[in-house]
Amino acid sequence: MTEPVIESVAGLRGHPADVMDRARRESTLTSTAETDEEAWLDRLADEAESEGPAGSVSLEEMSALLQDGHQG
Numbered sequence: 001m002t003e004p005v006i007e008s009v010a011g012l013r014g015h016p017a018d019v020m021d022r023a024r025r026e027s028t029l030t031s032t033a034e035t036d037e038e039a040w041l042d043r044l045a046d047e048a049e050s051e052g053p054a055g056s057v058s059l060e061e062m063s064a065l066l067q068d069g070h071q072g
Contacts, residue, residue: 048056057065
């Protein structure tokens with residue numbers, strides 16, 4: 001017969017603490033990644049705005065260009 005698994009009270013308390021610590025770290029990493037992505041997108045938008053409208057296209061023009069590229 002297999003022996004029963006016996007764990008100390010400290011071990012039982014440690015497991016949920018480990019799970020919560022891991023979740024907290026993952027949340028922090030996710031938050032950091034989202035903040036970094038938002039900053040990058042803001043920089044791209046600022047660069048695009050500083051260049052002005054010259055050379056830009058509307059969404060409709062972009063759609064037509066993409067469709068023409070896939071057909072031709």
